Amino acid sequence: MSDAHAHSIAFVRETELPPAPPPTAETGAVKWVRENLFSSIFNTIMTILGLLIVLYLLSGLIPWIVNGTWEGASIRDCRETLQGSGGGCFAVLAERWPQLLFGFQYPDYLRWRPSLAFALLFLAVPPVLFFKLPRWMLVITALYPFVAYWLIWGGTAITPIFALIGVIAGYFAFTRVERQGFVLGLLAGVIVAAIMWWIGGYIAAEEPGWLRIEAVPSREMGGFMLNMILGIVCVSLSIPIGIVLALGRQSRLPVVKGFCVVFIEFVRGVPLITLLFVANVVLAYFLPPGTNFDLIVRVIIMITMFSSAYIAEVIRGGLAALPKGQYEAGDSLGLDYAQSMRLIVLPQALKISIPGIVNVAVGLFKDTTLVSVISMFDLVGMIRGPILSSTAWTGVYWELWAAACVLFFVVCYGISQYSQWLERQLRTDHR
Amino acid sequence: MKNSVLLGTLAFAGLAAAGASAATLDDVKARGTLNCGVTTGVPGFAEPDANGVWQGFDVAVCRAVAAAVLGDADAVTFVPTTGKTRFTALASGEIDMLARNTTWTFSRDTDLKFDFVGVNYYDGQGFMVPADLGVSSATELDGATVCIQTGTTTELNLADYFRVNGMSYEPVPIETGAEAVQQYLAGACDVYTTDRSALAAQRAGFENPDDSILLPEVVSKEPLGPLVRHGDSEWADIVRWTLNALISAEELGVTQANVEEMGSAAGDNPEVNRLLGTEGELGAMIGLDASWAKNAIAAVGNYGEVFDTNIGEGTAIGLARGLNAQYTDGGLIYSPPFR
Numbered sequence: 184m185s186d187a188h189a190h191s192i193a194f195v196r197e198t199e200l201p202p203a204p205p206p207t208a209e210t211g212a213v214k215w216v217r218e219n220l221f222s223s224i225f226n227t228i229m230t231i232l233g234l235l236i237v238l239y240l241l242s243g244l245i246p247w248i249v250n251g252t253w254e255g256a257s258i259r260d261c262r263e264t265l266q267g268s269g270g271g272c273f274a275v276l277a278e279r280w281p282q283l284l285f286g287f288q289y290p291d292y293l294r295w296r297p298s299l300a301f302a303l304l305f306l307a308v309p310p311v312l313f314f315k316l317p318r319w320m321l322v323i324t325a326l327y328p329f330v331a332y333w334l335i336w337g338g339t340a341i342t343p344i345f346a347l348i349g350v351i352a353g354y355f356a357f358t359r360v361e362r363q364g365f366v367l368g369l370l371a372g373v374i375v376a377a378i379m380w381w382i383g384g385y386i387a388a389e390e391p392g393w394l395r396i397e398a399v400p401s402r403e404m405g406g407f408m409l410n411m412i413l414g415i416v417c418v419s420l421s422i423p424i425g426i427v428l429a430l431g432r433q434s435r436l437p438v439v440k441g442f443c444v445v446f447i448e449f450v451r452g453v454p455l456i457t458l459l460f461v462a463n464v465v466l467a468y469f470l471p472p473g474t475n476f477d478l479i480v481r482v483i484i485m486i487t488m489f490s491s492a493y494i495a496e497v498i499r500g501g502l503a504a505l506p507k508g509q510y511e512a513g514d515s516l517g518l519d520y521a522q523s524m525r526l527i528v529l530p531q532a533l534k535i536s537i538p539g540i541v542n543v544a545v546g547l548f549k550d551t552t553l554v555s556v557i558s559m560f561d562l563v564g565m566i567r568g569p570i571l572s573s574t575a576w577t578g579v580y581w582e583l584w585a586a587a588c589v590l591f592f593v594v595c596y597g598i599s600q601y602s603q604w605l606e607r608q609l610r611t612d613h614r
Numbered sequence: 615m616k617n618s619v620l621l622g623t624l625a626f627a628g629l630a631a632a633g634a635s636a637a638t639l640d641d642v643k644a645r646g647t648l649n650c651g652v653t654t655g656v657p658g659f660a661e662p663d664a665n666g667v668w669q670g671f672d673v674a675v676c677r678a679v680a681a682a683v684l685g686d687a688d689a690v691t692f693v694p695t696t697g698k699t700r701f702t703a704l705a706s707g708e709i710d711m712l713a714r715n716t717t718w719t720f721s722r723d724t725d726l727k728f729d730f731v732g733v734n735y736y737d738g739q740g741f742m743v744p745a746d747l748g749v750s751s752a753t754e755l756d757g758a759t760v761c762i763q764t765g766t767t768t769e770l771n772l773a774d775y776f777r778v779n780g781m782s783y784e785p786v787p788i789e790t791g792a793e794a795v796q797q798y799l800a801g802a803c804d805v806y807t808t809d810r811s812a813l814a815a816q817r818a819g820f821e822n823p824d825d826s827i828l829l830p831e832v833v834s835k836e837p838l839g840p841l842v843r844h845g846d847s848e849w850a851d852i853v854r855w856t857l858n859a860l861i862s863a864e865e866l867g868v869t870q871a872n873v874e875e876m877g878s879a880a881g882d883n884p885e886v887n888r889l890l891g892t893e894g895e896l897g898a899m900i901g902l903d904a905s906w907a908k909n910a911i912a913a914v915g916n917y918g919e920v921f922d923t924n925i926g927e928g929t930a931i932g933l934a935r936g937l938n939a940q941y942t943d944g945g946l947i948y949s950p951p952f953r
Binding site for chain 2: 402463558575
């Protein structure tokens with residue numbers, strides 16, 4: 184056979200051709216540009232227009248940043264230094280940066296305390312966010328609120344220690360009595376915790392000097408610190424409350440269901456700003472004269488109410504999305520309500536709800552700036568109030584708001600990136 | 615409608631609070647600090663500096679009262695209030711007095727149940743326009759867009775003025791002074807109207823102050839002064855006469871520099887002696903010690919000094935005394951006699 188071929192065919196290539204490089208127009212960046220930016224007349228026009236807009240924006244932004252000055256004690260100094268070069272007056276940030284972070288009333292020699300609390304946050308939060316970390320680290324997370332409270336507000340250490348003891352004692356009482364019924368256990372836990380807190384309050388009043396660091400009243404909190412405090416506290420409180428409300432709304436007990444429905448629908452039907460006004464001015468009239476119910480606590484209660492109603496609705500969406508078979512599976516395995524919720528329903532429902540919960544959390548964190556309306560000096564309140572209307576800096580505008588944008592963007596972008604990572608981690612369907 | 619509901623609520627609140635707090639002086643002495651309501655920031659009048667220390671013309675009144683009552687000008691807790699929260703803060707007893715460039719009006723004095731104890735700055739509403747608009751009088755502003763702060767008396771005055779003159783305008787409502795300036799500079803409105811002191815202060819902060827002019831018309835009376843709750847006349851007397859002490863001190867030539875010397879022994883002028891407590895019993899009559907006025911003047915200076923250091927012509931704000939000169943110099947600042 185091979186002979187016949189050798190004679191009937193003039194040439195047989197016995198080696199493979201080396202692959203030739205593709206034409207330059209069909210490869211690499213050129214191809215990408217051709218296909219994505221200049222594939223048609225319309226796309227070409229849009230590309231050129233887009234480039235022009237970007238160039239225009241950069242031509243303003245780059246000189247503003249590069250020529251900007253960080254030196255000077257007032258806007259007049261800035262103008263003298265800049266001589267109309269179009270640069271930004273970042274000197275206001277240099278001078279007022281601590282005020283933007285901590286507010287103008289927090290004593291400057293104590294600023295290390297909230298800074299330390301912030302640093303510890305990076306130790307306390309990861310065990311909750313990244314479940315591959317060893318479980319014992321959750322102890323740090325559990326201790327953190329009490330340490331952070333003591334660092335930021337100061338005062339005697341008895342208060343946070345007994346708050347912690349109360350929680351622990353309540354938990355033990357709960358686990359002891361739980362076998363006789365969940366509600367009974369809950370009641371025992373609350374009573375034991377309340378007794379411990381009462382004792383703690385009594386001892387703190389008797390021994391105010393024990394392990395005391397200088398106390399800072401709530402009125403002196405401010406700046407981005409206030410946004411962080413409100414954001415973190417309210418998000419971490421409103422997720423468990425939201426879960427309870429969502430489950431309550433599905434309950435078969437009419438009283439529980441009715442209460443949850445009324446609460447959720449009422450809070451969702453009211454703007455947050457009105458709740459804040461209620462917290463600030465109206466409550467002052469209902470409380471007996473002389474009582475000074477801490478303003479930050481009032482605001483935390485209102486924001487937590489607000490966001491837990493929203494989170495409850497998000498989680499209800501997750502619960503509704505689960506097939507009925509999952510609930511029935513729990514029942515048929517002989518699990519009681521708490522077990523089937525904890526082991527079967529909630530893990531799946533929460534996974535579905537993650538994007539919604541993060542959405543609420545990011546929105547809530549940004550909504551904390553609304554407290555500036557009730558004369559609290561959070562980051563926005565600091566800028567709008569004391570800094571923009573100081574004699575030295577009246578007329579500075581963009582630099583301060585740009586700084587506020589950067590601070591908020593860093594936090595919110597971080598939250599949203601984490602949620603996307605979490606979704607990838609929890610993806611169990613094989614797409 | 616909205617306004618009357620708000621006023622009604624406030625009035626109710628004032629009634630409720632008036633019964634609750636009778637002896638503010640005792641409260642302040644027991645507490646050891648004066649709770650003084652100020653603005654969240656108005657250049658020259660009240661602003662925290664880079665170290666968080668409150669400075670300004672209104673702040674000086676708070677410090678003077680604290681010095682007179684407690685002997686310490688730093689024994690003040692400044693409570694920043696917005697235009698919306700200032701009256702509820704005073705009515706609910708959160709603050710002992712309000713020194714927050716608040717205009718003395720009939721309804722605030724009577725319906726809201728407050729007592730204005732005097733006037734520390736006579737202001738009036740004015741207009742600022744860009745120079746190249748070519749307007750020289752407010753009567754030429756027919757059809758203009760006007761930047762205006764909401765919730766202030768200026769908003770109502772503006773409506774009155776344009777109605778009386780048969781002109782129309784388009785309001786651009788704005789929350790704070792800093793935002794109003796930004797809108798005005800960006801050309802979002804032809805005219806910016808507020809108190810003339812604020813206009814002058816903000817114009818001084820412009821990159822090119824000469825590009826804007828203040829129109830000559832003053833369309834309202836804005837007597838700004840400190841106020842206290844109804845129902846405690848003794849406390850109102852203390853605040854009123856502390857302010858008067860600063861005013862009289864300027865008239866009588868008592869300054870921060872010479873008050874120690876003049877107050878150490880009785881001098882030739884009997885009124886100075888009575889003011890500084892070297893003669894007579896004026897302090898005891900209002901429940902304070904004899905050196906109350908001396909402490910107040912030593913802490914902040916006399917009225918003229920307070921004016922000059924915070925908003926006077928030597929400062930960045932650069933306001934002339936004008937109506938706020940002593941009556942002997944043709945102004946309206948006048949204190950009843952210390953006798």
